[in-house]
Amino acid sequence: MKSQHDKKKTARILAIYDQIIRGEIINKQKWAEEQKVTDKTIQRHLQEIEAYLQELYPESEVAYDRKRQGHRLYREGSMALSDHDIFAVAKVLLDARAFSENEMEEILDHLLRLSYNRKAIEVAIGNERQFYQPVKHGQDLIERIWFFSQSVQKQQVLDVQYQKQDGTVKAYKINPLGLMFNEYYFYVIAEINGKENPVSLVFRLDRFINYAFCEGDQRFTIDYGNRFKEGEFREQIQFMYTGELTTIRFRFSGPSLEAVLDRLPTAKVEKTEDGVTTLSARVYGEGVKKWLLSQGDWVEVISPPSYRKEMVEMIERMRGKYGEE
Structure with missing residues (x-):
């Protein structure tokens, strides 16, 4: 059984380690x-922590920072995130506008704790951080992202x-196949469970009212060769509208x-002839129609x-909304 002295020592080392790993300064005095x-x-505690970290990350060092008047973790190589x-x-996170204000503040604080020159980065992003405007759904997403990501990996059937x-609100039993981010929003790609010839559907993550594992921990199976491939899907889709895959x-x-x-x-x-390029894709x-229309008479x-x-029919309908001048 540990003595009271040993327990206090362990608590001290863990507390120092927690601050060190967060990128904070340890003032010995x-x-x-x-x-x-x-x-x-x-000092001995700092040396013990450094020895432990160097076993995992040989490039790391716990050393005195004269400017900040304390010891901190210097991360190099594979352990490092530079300023x-x-x-x-x-x-990128600020421009994406995907997360709620609270989640964005928390993410940025975690990132800034890892920086060597936190003040400089805070100044550089200060205006964008102050006037950050998330998208309007107002949902916290980080826990949802992790839940659906794990469901995809474990092939767990979900009631949603x-x-x-x-x-309108509709209930589904789905097989989650993938998780993607596109144009401000996160999306779940899924099939309806039990369909004989299932097709991939796109669900916006923030629009799930309820979601849970199916009773009995049901799983679905997918042949590895036919698994959902996020990278390939991303290359073929625009604005997360599916429709028919076509050339x-x-x-x-x-x-x-x-x-x-x-x-x-x-x-x-x-x-390419006379400044006009012919392409195939x-x-x-459905999604690419919206992009093609956005290009006006260039396309x-x-x-x-x-x-x-x-x-042609879509363009005529658009023209009809403006009437004759």
Whole structure:
């Protein structure tokens, strides 16, 4: 059985380790005074923590930071996130607007604790952080993201209630296949459980009213070769609208072909003549229609004929809303 002295020592080491691993500063004198031990005792604890960390991460070091007047963890190599990394990740998170204000504050605080020059990063993102505007659904998502991610990995059937775009709520039993982020929102890709010929459906994560494992911990199975592939799906889909997977051909005469190839990763250039580029791309049809329309007269759909006809009909309906001037 541990003595009281040993218990206090263990508690001190764990408390120091907790602060060190968070990127905080350890002032030996302050700690010694608060814990009623000597500076040498705290120094020994720091050395023990450093030895432990170096077994896991040989590049790490617990050393004195003269500028900040205390000991801290220096992380190098595979253990490190540089200030440049932290700043870049913070910018992407702020621009994505995917998380609630509380979740964003918590994520940024965790990231900033890992920085060597926290003040500089705080100044650099200060304005965006102050005026951060999350999307309007107001839902906390981090726990949901983890729940659905684990359900995908473990192939667990879920009972869910889902609020559709028109406000109606419907109950489903789903097989979650993948989790993705696109255009401000997180999405769950799933099949309806028990369908003979299931198709992949897209559910917006924040619209789940309730979700839970099915009674009896039901599992579903998928052949490895036919598993859902997030990377491939992402290349073929626009705005998370599925529709029929098809190959389209179109002409593009706008100023930035690069932007087209970035938006449609499956696009292939067939030819370029007189400033007009002909491309083909294998995509899900419904979402890409919205993007094609957003390009105005820079784009002309060539094939398939049925797709071209649909585009003409949509343009005519749009024109009809403006009437005759």
